Amino acid sequence: MSTKYLPENVIVEILLRLPVKSLVRFRCVSKRWRSLISDPRFAKSQFSQASERSQRLLISSRSEILSLDYNAPFGDSSTLREHVVPSLRRGRHVRIVGSCNGLVCVAVHRHKGFRIWNPSTGDVRKLPDPKFSLRGEDYWYGFGFDPSTDDYKLLVASFLFLPRYQESEGKLFSLKRNSWKTILQGVDASSEAKESTGILCNGSLHWQLELWEELDGVWVPECRDQICVFDLAEEKFHEMLMPVQVEDRYKGIFFCSLRNLGGCLCFISYNRTHIELWRMMEYGVRESWALMLSIAYFHVRISRHNLAPVCISRDGQVVAINDGKELLRCNSDGEILEHVLAFSDSRKCKAAVFVESLISPNHYSGVDGQGQRLFSDEDDDNCTQMLAHLTNEMQNGDASESQR
Amino acid sequence: MADDGVNTKVEAVSKATTETIELRTEDGGVFDVDKPVAMEFLILKSFYEDEGRVFDKTSIRLPNVKQLELSKVIEYCTRALEFGAKSAAAAGDKDAERMVRQEREGFEAEFVDELSNEMLKELILAVNFLDIKEMLDFLIRSVANRIRNRSVAYVRQFFDIENDFTPQEEDQIHQENAWAFEGVDAD
Numbered sequence: 001m002s003t004k005y006l007p008e009n010v011i012v013e014i015l016l017r018l019p020v021k022s023l024v025r026f027r028c029v030s031k032r033w034r035s036l037i038s039d040p041r042f043a044k045s046q047f048s049q050a051s052e053r054s055q056r057l058l059i060s061s062r063s064e065i066l067s068l069d070y071n072a073p074f075g076d077s078s079t080l081r082e083h084v085v086p087s088l089r090r091g092r093h094v095r096i097v098g099s100c101n102g103l104v105c106v107a108v109h110r111h112k113g114f115r116i117w118n119p120s121t122g123d124v125r126k127l128p129d130p131k132f133s134l135r136g137e138d139y140w141y142g143f144g145f146d147p148s149t150d151d152y153k154l155l156v157a158s159f160l161f162l163p164r165y166q167e168s169e170g171k172l173f174s175l176k177r178n179s180w181k182t183i184l185q186g187v188d189a190s191s192e193a194k195e196s197t198g199i200l201c202n203g204s205l206h207w208q209l210e211l212w213e214e215l216d217g218v219w220v221p222e223c224r225d226q227i228c229v230f231d232l233a234e235e236k237f238h239e240m241l242m243p244v245q246v247e248d249r250y251k252g253i254f255f256c257s258l259r260n261l262g263g264c265l266c267f268i269s270y271n272r273t274h275i276e277l278w279r280m281m282e283y284g285v286r287e288s289w290a291l292m293l294s295i296a297y298f299h300v301r302i303s304r305h306n307l308a309p310v311c312i313s314r315d316g317q318v319v320a321i322n323d324g325k326e327l328l329r330c331n332s333d334g335e336i337l338e339h340v341l342a343f344s345d346s347r348k349c350k351a352a353v354f355v356e357s358l359i360s361p362n363h364y365s366g367v368d369g370q371g372q373r374l375f376s377d378e379d380d381d382n383c384t385q386m387l388a389h390l391t392n393e394m395q396n397g398d399a400s401e402s403q404r
Numbered sequence: 405m406a407d408d409g410v411n412t413k414v415e416a417v418s419k420a421t422t423e424t425i426e427l428r429t430e431d432g433g434v435f436d437v438d439k440p441v442a443m444e445f446l447i448l449k450s451f452y453e454d455e456g457r458v459f460d461k462t463s464i465r466l467p468n469v470k471q472l473e474l475s476k477v478i479e480y481c482t483r484a485l486e487f488g489a490k491s492a493a494a495a496g497d498k499d500a501e502r503m504v505r506q507e508r509e510g511f512e513a514e515f516v517d518e519l520s521n522e523m524l525k526e527l528i529l530a531v532n533f534l535d536i537k538e539m540l541d542f543l544i545r546s547v548a549n550r551i552r553n554r555s556v557a558y559v560r561q562f563f564d565i566e567n568d569f570t571p572q573e574e575d576q577i578h579q580e581n582a583w584a585f586e587g588v589d590a591d
Contacts, residue, residue, distance in 0.1 A: 005564060006525060006528060007532065010528060010532060014548050015548075018552050022551070022584075025581070025584040025588070027577060028569070028574055029556055029559050029560055029563075029567075030566065030568055031569065032565075033565070078587070081583045120581075121581065122581055
């Protein structure tokens, strides 16, 4: 009559090898299991050890929030999931402000009502009001993980444009400190960020600066060759230069944006005929920017000024939001493989990639934890493979070299 | 010498003289185990190394292990050592390495397929006691694979866990994350 109860340390080892979906379900097995699975250290171990991290696309429109597995066909509705941010009424519009390690930052207003939320577990934490004194016209946001202090931080900056200069106010929230801190920001008066959400890469947030200038009485956007960087550990701004090669091609570039794809900072530019994807192979080294992809516009329906690539799928396909309402999937030749209307009720849906994890925003409030590996939600092993393959192609100088 | 008809002589991995050690299980099984295999059991290894004993053919009694489990453990560890040797021999040759890997995966899949849930747990307990890291890791992964898409009820039964939630509490957990309960294998 041997005891058939497995020792708890063995059970924990078994749990650590399960995917997030199973773990969320098994919180129901018993109170002890719920306690084990909800433990902050378990969440961190599971996250860093997971051999396969399920990544999903979170889409929010005026009245609903959905997520889907972007590696599956859009038509496969079995991967579609509806979300409601706890404590917010269903249908309340939220803007997605950032995503990191399975935590998504959403905002109800532009300057307050921030919440850090894990869509996989439903854990949510409402942040205190930043209390901006400046009622700005424009806002920057950035959310990310600082491994040096094992802390998640949210940056919100408010800008007011007045003739010849701009006023700005920047605040930084730390989950551990549970407080907002006013920070100095070093952006000069003549620039504005093209997109308000900073891109997390290498422990820093990045915004691409855009300069508008008046040419013969017409305001023309000109891609300025600088990226504004906020280091989460030092809590300071500095600047980084854009690709040298892009400078020459400024004429005819309509829209640029930054992305983190495969763990590397990428820069997307749109000219008259192509979308180009540049990747910074070595972080911080300007010469290491390399052209990875060039997608020709194929379909007349693409709104060239409003095509926003969101992520790269396992098969190397680019998933993008077109005109704020359509989901597109295209291959590296620019052929559109799939497109669906994301929401029937409105334009302007925003999307972000998030990874399934058990990390909870409520675990961070002064509790000391082990250092956690920085992992942007768009870091995808398969994406890295695809980019590595392209790098290979480039080095061999033969674009027609077939895959092994 | 009580012998219940289970006196196994295991093929040695290395050639020549195979030192063996006799292991006796709590239900009367007797096994002649080759030294390399026996040394995978860290509980035995430390016994010999710490005590500074000479490895001789003393008979060791394993109080927490039954003969069915021990025969399975010996089977796995022997094959694991063989695969280890084959892998080392194939080093550098990608095709050969892949073949060894596939062969090993095939063996492991078959090995675990034959195990009932009860047997799987008994093996884990035995291997945990004998302190065999590689096999424990393999068994743990196997359990994880077996339960990952199963229902809460199935998991409770598997681990002999009593449900200490009230129906209302359980309902609430269900509702908070309904998505996690979809697409689960039928019991």
